Amino acid sequence: MDVAFVLYPKMTALDLVGPYEVLGHQPEVTSHFVAESLEPVVTDAGLTMLPTTTFAELDRADLIVVPGSGRWEDALADGVVAAWLREVHPTATWTTSVCTGSTLLAQAGILAGRPATTHWAVRDELAARGAVVSTDRVVVDGSVVTAAGVSAGIDLALTLVGRIWGDERGRFTQLFIEYDPQPPYRVEVPDEPPADLVTFARSVFGQ
Amino acid sequence: MDVAFVLYPKMTALDLVGPYEVLGHQPEVTSHFVAESLEPVVTDAGLTMLPTTTFAELDRADLIVVPGSGRWEDALADGVVAAWLREVHPTATWTTSVCTGSTLLAQAGILAGRPATTHWAVRDELAARGAVVSTDRVVVDGSVVTAAGVSAGIDLALTLVGRIWGDERGRFTQLFIEYDPQPPYRVEVPDEPPADLVTFARSVFGQ
Numbered sequence: 001m002d003v004a005f006v007l008y009p010k011m012t013a014l015d016l017v018g019p020y021e022v023l024g025h026q027p028e029v030t031s032h033f034v035a036e037s038l039e040p041v042v043t044d045a046g047l048t049m050l051p052t053t054t055f056a057e058l059d060r061a062d063l064i065v066v067p068g069s070g071r072w073e074d075a076l077a078d079g080v081v082a083a084w085l086r087e088v089h090p091t092a093t094w095t096t097s098v099c100t101g102s103t104l105l106a107q108a109g110i111l112a113g114r115p116a117t118t119h120w121a122v123r124d125e126l127a128a129r130g131a132v133v134s135t136d137r138v139v140v141d142g143s144v145v146t147a148a149g150v151s152a153g154i155d156l157a158l159t160l161v162g163r164i165w166g167d168e169r170g171r172f173t174q175l176f177i178e179y180d181p182q183p184p185y186r187v188e189v190p191d192e193p194p195a196d197l198v199t200f201a202r203s204v205f206g207q
Numbered sequence: 208m209d210v211a212f213v214l215y216p217k218m219t220a221l222d223l224v225g226p227y228e229v230l231g232h233q234p235e236v237t238s239h240f241v242a243e244s245l246e247p248v249v250t251d252a253g254l255t256m257l258p259t260t261t262f263a264e265l266d267r268a269d270l271i272v273v274p275g276s277g278r279w280e281d282a283l284a285d286g287v288v289a290a291w292l293r294e295v296h297p298t299a300t301w302t303t304s305v306c307t308g309s310t311l312l313a314q315a316g317i318l319a320g321r322p323a324t325t326h327w328a329v330r331d332e333l334a335a336r337g338a339v340v341s342t343d344r345v346v347v348d349g350s351v352v353t354a355a356g357v358s359a360g361i362d363l364a365l366t367l368v369g370r371i372w373g374d375e376r377g378r379f380t381q382l383f384i385e386y387d388p389q390p391p392y393r394v395e396v397p398d399e400p401p402a403d404l405v406t407f408a409r410s411v412f413g414q
Binding site for chain 1: 251256259
């Protein structure tokens, strides 16, 4: 199973590395780290990753993981990720996004009229791009699977492991990465986040 | 605040990127990705990261994050991480590890007689190296903070954000990364994992 992990400048590293850690150790998986060129990609807070292939080279994948970014509007303006998704999505059994990666799926026409989730601070922006926005942490709609913000990529990937290789594998993988979370705070994501919080989050986010 | 994220071959990427995502966006933080040389570091399942500095160059840090590895015994045999920790730990306000990164702290003499946690599959190995092993997800013992396996680095880093910058910042950071987990399975890490599970996990782990 060829898994394409999409890299682009200023992407949120954890959006990618959550699913990578869950999927990359499965013995059936061959991982590809695909970007516009083979140059190093600087992620959101400075951590730099190396692609192994390019959008021009990789023309199919069984599973695609598209991370989000605080600079998602730059990624939309750039357009290269969405152009690649338009070409490769039809070859994939699963096309997935984490966080604002959903806006790239929408730009590629993959979410038109479909249920999808995203980071809580960009729900309106995803709806404006044609998706039927859900507040769920993970949304599975046929072959398209979307996750809420950042850490939700772990939940998405574990859900996929269960669907692809069965619940026993999913349960072992969850135990393996000790995903028995004990967040220090009781923070529930509000269904209707206050507008000032959204504005503040987007200002921090976009830096 | 200078944060040193330690990179070494075959390290578990999520052990590092969980804390990175939580700490790296704090406006007071300058992140350093430190390794033996500036050559690319290939992590556990192929994702490759670029260091920004070397163990020889970076001789102090306010906060140190040491990730684990399925090949932790190779990292101990190599010895370079522990040698650097011995030198730099006295300069740090916080020295932290995720997963089997605890064994490197132990090798550097930082955990002698101290409470510490680690991945459930290597508790005995950490105890054999002098730590008082806990089954807690995060253990704070003065300036030394250890986390259980892989995903527990997120909990560790959020705990640190609260201690360093206060609970309001901690709560916002947790909301920002949407750490409101909904793991698909009910998997609790057993206090006494069965020996065959430990053996199996270590065999998968070390690949």
